[in-house]
Amino acid sequence: MVTLAHLARPLTALRASDRPAVGGKAASLAELTAAGLPVPAGFAITTAAYCQAVAPLDPDGALGRQIDRLDPADAAGIAAISGWVRAAILATPLPADVREAISACYQALVGEDPRGAPVAVRSSATSEDSGSASFAGLQDTFLWVRGEDAVDEYVRRCWASLYNVESVTYRRHQGVPEQGLAMGVVVQVMVDPRCAGVLFTRSPVTGDTSVVVIEASWGLGSALVSGDVTPDSYVVSKVTGEIVKRTVAAKLRQHQRDPAGGGVCVADVPPKLRDVPCLADAEILALADLGRRVTEHYGAPQDVEWAITGTGPAGAGTDAGAEAGQRVILLQSRPETVWSHRPAAPVAAPKTRAFDHVLERLQVPRATR
Amino acid sequence: MDPAGPTRSFTLPSAIKDVPGAENWRSMYPYFTRFQPGDDQRFWFYNSMHFPEPMPAFDAVTAEIPYTAIGANTTRVFVLPTTLGIEHRIVNGRVYITAIPVTDPAEIARRAELFNERAGYYFGNWDRLYAGWKDRIAGLISEIEAITVPELGEFEDPRVVMESTGVAQNHYVRENFHKCLDLFSKMWHHHTEFLMLGYGAYMVFFEFCKNAFPEISEQTVARMVAGIDVIMYRPDDELKRLARLAVESGLADEFPEGCDPDAALAALAERGDAGRDWLAAFDAVRHPWFHVSTGDGFYHHHRSWNENLAVPFAALTRYVRQVSAGESLDRPTATLQAERERIAAEYRALLATEEDRGAFDQMLGLCRLVFPYVEDHKFYCEHWFTTRFFQKIRAFGELLVRKDVLADPDDVFYLQHYEIDEALADVMLAWASGGPPLGAAHLRPIIAERKRMLDVLKTWSPPPALGPVPEALNDPAVQMLWGITQDTIESWYSQSGAEDEREVRGYGASSGIVEGTARVLRDVNEIGTIRDGEILVCPVTAPSWGPVFGKIKAAVSDIGGTMSHAAIVAREYGMPAVVGTGQATKRIKTGQRVRVDGDRGVVTILD
Numbered sequence: 001m002v003t004l005a006h007l008a009r010p011l012t013a014l015r016a017s018d019r020p021a022v023g024g025k026a027a028s029l030a031e032l033t034a035a036g037l038p039v040p041a042g043f044a045i046t047t048a049a050y051c052q053a054v055a056p057l058d059p060d061g062a063l064g065r066q067i068d069r070l071d072p073a074d075a076a077g078i079a080a081i082s083g084w085v086r087a088a089i090l091a092t093p094l095p096a097d098v099r100e101a102i103s104a105c106y107q108a109l110v111g112e113d114p115r116g117a118p119v120a121v122r123s124s125a126t127s128e129d130s131g132s133a134s135f136a137g138l139q140d141t142f143l144w145v146r147g148e149d150a151v152d153e154y155v156r157r158c159w160a161s162l163y164n165v166e167s168v169t170y171r172r173h174q175g176v177p178e179q180g181l182a183m184g185v186v187v188q189v190m191v192d193p194r195c196a197g198v199l200f201t202r203s204p205v206t207g208d209t210s211v212v213v214i215e216a217s218w219g220l221g222s223a224l225v226s227g228d229v230t231p232d233s234y235v236v237s238k239v240t241g242e243i244v245k246r247t248v249a250a251k252l253r254q255h256q257r258d259p260a261g262g263g264v265c266v267a268d269v270p271p272k273l274r275d276v277p278c279l280a281d282a283e284i285l286a287l288a289d290l291g292r293r294v295t296e297h298y299g300a301p302q303d304v305e306w307a308i309t310g311t312g313p314a315g316a317g318t319d320a321g322a323e324a325g326q327r328v329i330l331l332q333s334r335p336e337t338v339w340s341h342r343p344a345a346p347v348a349a350p351k352t353r354a355f356d357h358v359l360e361r362l363q364v365p366r367a368t369r
Numbered sequence: 370m371d372p373a374g375p376t377r378s379f380t381l382p383s384a385i386k387d388v389p390g391a392e393n394w395r396s397m398y399p400y401f402t403r404f405q406p407g408d409d410q411r412f413w414f415y416n417s418m419h420f421p422e423p424m425p426a427f428d429a430v431t432a433e434i435p436y437t438a439i440g441a442n443t444t445r446v447f448v449l450p451t452t453l454g455i456e457h458r459i460v461n462g463r464v465y466i467t468a469i470p471v472t473d474p475a476e477i478a479r480r481a482e483l484f485n486e487r488a489g490y491y492f493g494n495w496d497r498l499y500a501g502w503k504d505r506i507a508g509l510i511s512e513i514e515a516i517t518v519p520e521l522g523e524f525e526d527p528r529v530v531m532e533s534t535g536v537a538q539n540h541y542v543r544e545n546f547h548k549c550l551d552l553f554s555k556m557w558h559h560h561t562e563f564l565m566l567g568y569g570a571y572m573v574f575f576e577f578c579k580n581a582f583p584e585i586s587e588q589t590v591a592r593m594v595a596g597i598d599v600i601m602y603r604p605d606d607e608l609k610r611l612a613r614l615a616v617e618s619g620l621a622d623e624f625p626e627g628c629d630p631d632a633a634l635a636a637l638a639e640r641g642d643a644g645r646d647w648l649a650a651f652d653a654v655r656h657p658w659f660h661v662s663t664g665d666g667f668y669h670h671h672r673s674w675n676e677n678l679a680v681p682f683a684a685l686t687r688y689v690r691q692v693s694a695g696e697s698l699d700r701p702t703a704t705l706q707a708e709r710e711r712i713a714a715e716y717r718a719l720l721a722t723e724e725d726r727g728a729f730d731q732m733l734g735l736c737r738l739v740f741p742y743v744e745d746h747k748f749y750c751e752h753w754f755t756t757r758f759f760q761k762i763r764a765f766g767e768l769l770v771r772k773d774v775l776a777d778p779d780d781v782f783y784l785q786h787y788e789i790d791e792a793l794a795d796v797m798l799a800w801a802s803g804g805p806p807l808g809a810a811h812l813r814p815i816i817a818e819r820k821r822m823l824d825v826l827k828t829w830s831p832p833p834a835l836g837p838v839p840e841a842l843n844d845p846a847v848q849m850l851w852g853i854t855q856d857t858i859e860s861w862y863s864q865s866g867a868e869d870e871r872e873v874r875g876y877g878a879s880s881g882i883v884e885g886t887a888r889v890l891r892d893v894n895e896i897g898t899i900r901d902g903e904i905l906v907c908p909v910t911a912p913s914w915g916p917v918f919g920k921i922k923a924a925v926s927d928i929g930g931t932m933s934h935a936a937i938v939a940r941e942y943g944m945p946a947v948v949g950t951g952q953a954t955k956r957i958k959t960g961q962r963v964r965v966d967g968d969r970g971v972v973t974i975l976d
Contacts, residue, residue: 206583209719235584239715242880243968244586347581347720350727354735355492357728358569361576362488363450363481365472 007049007101010108011042011186021046023124023184028333035297037290037330042119042188043105047126049098050159050182057088064178072172075165082168086160094152102155102187106148109189116147117189121154123161124184140164143220143264144190144257151187158185191329192257193307195278196221197231200336201238201291202301207339209301211244212236212291216278218269219254221305221331228253228266232277236288243284248277282324283308289325294333301336377838379862381409388461388829391822396815397426399433399785402459412839412858413458413465415831418851418928419667421908421954422892423462423826426819427762427782427789430550431667431755432457432464438557443565447491448483462826465835468847491566492735499563499742506559506749513552513757516545518764521772521800539797542768546793549761550786556758560750567739572848574732581720581729586968588878588940593713594736595940598702600745604658604674608681609698612688614650618643624689630678657753663896665909666751669763669782673756679897687919765789772796774808775816783816827891833861833927833951851928852876852949861951873957875925875950877970879939884964884975885922887957904965906957906972918942923965925953925972939967947972 005013006021014022014030022030026044033039058064063085070077094102110117122141140161142154161167162183171178197216202209215224215231223229229252235245251269258265279287287306294302307329351357382404387394395403420432440454453469471477491498519538529537571594578590615621620643623636634651637644655675663680664671674681688698713733720726766781774792775781781789792808799806838858847853860874888903890896899905899917906925918924918938923945939946945967947953953972957963962975 203584208582208584209721210582210716211584237585237589239712239719240589240592242586242589244584245969344721346722346724346728348577348728348732349724350731353489353493354731355489355570357573357577357732358492358566358735359485359488361573362484362569363477365451365470365477 004097004101004104006046007052007098008043008045008105010105011039011044011188014044020126021048021184022186023047023126023182024334025122025124025332026184026186027124029186029188032294032297032330032333035293037293037297038328039330040120040188040191041109042186043109044124045098045102045105045155045185045187047182047184049101050184052095053092053098053156054089054159057085057092061179064181067168067172067178070168070172072169075169078168078172079165082163082165085163089160089163090156092156094156099152102151103148106151106187109187116150118144118146119151120186120188120190121145121151121158122186122188123158124186125162126182126184141222143222155185155187159183191307191309191331193220193329194310195219196305196307196331197224199287199291199304199306200301201295201304202336202339203235204336204338207342210238212238212288214279214284214287214291217249217251217254218273218278219256219267220264221255221307222264223253223255223266225305228255229269232279234279234284236284238288238292241285241288243281246277246284248275250274251278279308280324283328286325286328290328290330294330298333298335301340302333303336304330305332306330377862379412379834379836379838380832382413382458382460382465382835383409385460385835388826391461391825393818394423394462394822394826397462397783397785397819397822398424398429398459399787402429402432402457404458404460404465408458409836411467411836413467413835414851414853415833415835416457416464416466416851416928417831417833417908418926419665419909420464421927422668423823423829424459424464425669425782425823426785428668429459429464430553430786432459434550434554435557435561436466438554439561439564441558442561446562447487447565448480449565450477450481450484461829461831462823463829463831465831467836488566488569491563495563495738502559502562502742503749506556506746506754509552509556509559510749510754510757513549513556513754513761516548516552516761518542518545518761518768521768521796537801539800542765542793542797543790546765546789549758549765553755553758556750556754560746563739563742563746567743568848570732570735570739571743574736577728577732578716581725582716585716586877586880588880589712592709592940593716593733594740595709596737596740596744600748601938602700603748604661604681605684606700607654607658608685609688611647611651611654612685612692612698614647615689616692618647620644620647621689621693624682624686626686626690628682628686630682633682660753660756661748662752662756666755669759669779671759673752675756676760683897684919762789765793769793769796769808772799772806772808774806774812776813780812780816783819784812788812830952830955834858838862857949857951864952871974873925873947873950873953873972873974875947875953875970875972877946877967878948879924879944879946880967881923881943881945882964882966882968883922883945884962887925887959887961887963888921889954889957889959891954904963906953906959906963908954918944923947923967925950925957925963925965927951927953927955 009022011026011030011033014027015034016027016031018030019027022044029039029042030044067081070081106119110119120141120143140158142157145151145154162181195216195218197214198221199212199214201212203211203213205213212235214234214236216234217224217229217231224231230249231251232249233245233247234243236243251274254267254269255264256267290306291302291304294304309327309329348357351360383406424432436455436457443449444453451471453471455466455468457464457466459465471480519541521539521542525537528534574594575587575590578585615624620637620640623633623640634648637648659674659681662671662673663677691698717726717729720729762781763778766775766778769775769781769792770778774796784792792812795806795808864874883904885902885904887906888899890899890905890907896917899920901920902922903920904923904925905917905921908927919942921944924939925946926948927950928948945965947965947967947970950972957972957974964973964975966973
């Protein structure tokens with residue numbers, strides 16, 4: 001087993017410094033796990049495993065150089081090459097030791113469940129989730145994956161998603177070379193959320209760092225991320241803990257587990273739940289607290305994906321804060337990239353005398369609209 | 370809708386009809402309070418914060434004199450660059466006001482030069498000048514308390530002869546009456562002396578916080594500013610002290626709920642040393658702490674606690690019960706203070722740059738410098754002084770009753786102060802000539818008609834605003850005290866066409882959400898009708914209603930900003946409050962179930 005740790009390792013055996021080995025998302029989840037945050041248990045498949053499996057497709061690097069030379073505007077050229085690479089990755093069986101490493105970690109994760117407990121298989125690219133550029137959403141995530149064979153297949157699909165047309169085009173725009181490109185994969189116990197969403201530890205609209213903004217909708221967070229639903233929105237003051245603003249949207253659709261088999265489907269939200277807030281106050285506060293802990297850990301504003309387990313409408317069960325806190329799950333956190341890159345221009349500067357602020361202000365006619 | 374077009378207008382002043390049955394309301398007020406044809410071109414709002422009821426003729430002096438003082442300070446004394454003073458008009462008994470903006474840049478610059486010098490002097494010497502202010506106000510209070518009303522008995526006091534003072538007492542009827550008005554005017558000049566500068570400091574800090582933290586609620590900014598030891602809490606604190614003393618002295622049984630204050634005081638006198646000691650403590654507290662008005666000091670019928678002991682006794686009996694049950698009545702001042710510092714420190718730490726933190730420290734420091742004045746002047750001016758002022762005017766009413774001019778001392782308040790001059794001259798002449806005063810036949814029908822008209826005018830719901838939607842609102846008091854911003858005006862404007870909606874919107878002044886039964890109070894004298902757990906809906910929530918805040922679940926007002934006294938007290942009591950709704954008292958009926966959302970500033974009518 002020890003010899004296989006370079007191919008797959010539990011999240012608990014990883015740290016942020018393992019980012020080159022497992023990709024951004026896995027390293028981040030490992031770090032958040034180590035910080036005691038409520039991350040679902042899981043393991044990471046390393047970039048070494050990717051390289052071992054995919055390197056034979058481009059033994060002398062010629063393919064990579066060919067992609068490097070592509071014009072980002074050459075849609076047809078990108079589509080042709082990326083399609084070929086994806087097909088090749090999916091058609092290549094896993095090397096035996098990679099398969100063995102995944103099997104060992106998977107068994108340790110799901111135990112003896114003969115049907116295979118459902119897991120999420122998520123891409124973890126080395127260039128993703130960095131503080132400087134958001135590759136968010138360009139690589140694939142697969143939910144409700146059951147059994148070892150399926151895991152093996154979806155790991156390869158994750159790898160292949162590195163060659164999605166959008167991903168290749170994005171790399172060409174950004175000038176990221178193909179040489180050394182690799183991808184890790186995270187496999188985590190599947191969470192069946194009552195509702196899910198994102199939270200921003202500064203307002204994405206105004207950049208206000210004193211609030212946490214939470215967006216939430218029924219079912220899986222993918223409904224919200226994909227824009228299939230207008231989410232509820234809550235603004236919470238980090239300083240006073242007050243819920244400053246709440247906007248309950250008409251939530252018509254939700255993403256949920258496909259009852260017909262594995263995977264995810266889109267469903268109508270039952271009419272009686274559409275206009276109901278999907279978070280109870282205690283849950284809003286528990287999420288704001290989660291945001292605070294993540295931000296404190298990283299020392300910078302974060303975009304956080306979260307879920308709340310359980311069934312039924314908001315507040316079903318109890319509103320008790322501790323109980324709400326236990327149902328909050330952290331799925332992902334990445335640095336906020338929009339406002340962090342704007343220069344922090346001062347709102348006001350000190351003046352010679354404090355009252356000069358008033359003297360100057362009262363000379364300015366008020367604009368009324 | 371055209372955002373800047375001339376079509377955006379509230380009802381024009383000229384379009385307001387006389388309330389049927391009260392067509393003669395103009396007789397109650399001076400000519401200069403009437404809307405003029407040119408007033409249709411300007412924006413006016415109903416000052417329901419200070420004048421929630423139709424004005425009795427005398428009480429209109431509480432608009433006339435304050436506006437002569439506040440305007441003098443903004444227009445001529447401190448020379449505010451972008452705004453002149455406040456004009457007021459009365460229609461159907463209601464006071465509408467507007468501030469005159471200065472918009473010409475050259476004129477603003479010319480005024481700014483004087484303003485910088487003068488306002489700079491006051492800010493630069495604030496503590497010293499404020500200490501002097503307190504002395505001057507104390508002097509004015511002593512003067513008004515010392516005013517006497519001549520007896521006008523059959524023969525003059527022999528001292529006029531033996532000391533050859535040479536002036537008979539009927540002279541002093543007019544002189545002393547005028548002195549009341551003169552002192553009231555001086556008090557108002559001092560009242561507004563620091564006011565605009567204080568509000569300017571608030572406005573700058575609020576705007577800074579809104580720019581640095583666009584999502585911050587105004588109540589959170591207010592919490593960073595607000596003082597803990599505010600003198601307006603003192604009367605209530607004194608009641609708590611008296612309650613503790615009653616329990617410690619074994620006198621709790623004399624304070625059953627709903628007891629008659631006079632009977633209770635008489636019974637306490639029979640309770641030996643303990644009873645006498647308590648009564649001595651009670652009498653010491655009454656001066657000055659019971660000179661607090663049950664209103665805001667703008668109406669003659671807003672009597673003080675001293676004149677209506679039922680108000681302090683309502684709270685006192687509850688406090689006695691609570692102390693007996695072992696409850697602590699102490700406001701957690703140390704906790705409140707620590708929480709205020711924590712909030713300020715955390716926002717400060719969240720600022721993006723060192724420069725911002727420097728500016729934040731200056732602005733917050735300035736707000737805390739001006740806060741004692743902004744809060745405490747209320748007690749000295751609107752409460753203590755004004756309570757005494759109305760008592761003196763009532764004493765002149767008593768003279769007019771003794772001379773058979775009026776039937777009741779309070780009838781004096783149904784005359785303009787100019788008309789009281791006439792009535793007093795009548796009495797002075799009659800005393801001099803030895804003949805009878807002629808006033809009864811002339812004045813009593815007028816007073817009867819006015820009382821009837823005021824009852825009719827009470828039924829009118831005045832629109833919150835009149836005239837075109839304004840281009841500029843430059844007066845800091847309009848924003849910070851009345852809570853009127855462009856958003857308020859937009860909200861009034863949008864509501865003026867949609868009155869059947871179930872939501873009444875204002876400012877969330879104190880957070881939390883509760884549901885309950887509404888009690889709409891248009892008149893402070895109905896204060897006794899409030900039941901435990903009701904939601905108070907009123908034109909303005911006066912902080913001197915302190916005891917009422919112990920009973921209600923939430924407060925809703927037509928007018929008021931985040932730093933209005935009501936908002937501060939609601940936060941102190943930890944109850945939701947929505948202020949500045951413009952028309953809550955118009956749209957909500959007593960007995961309706963309502964939900965008050967102090968976070969969003971929305972009141973929902975549930976029935």
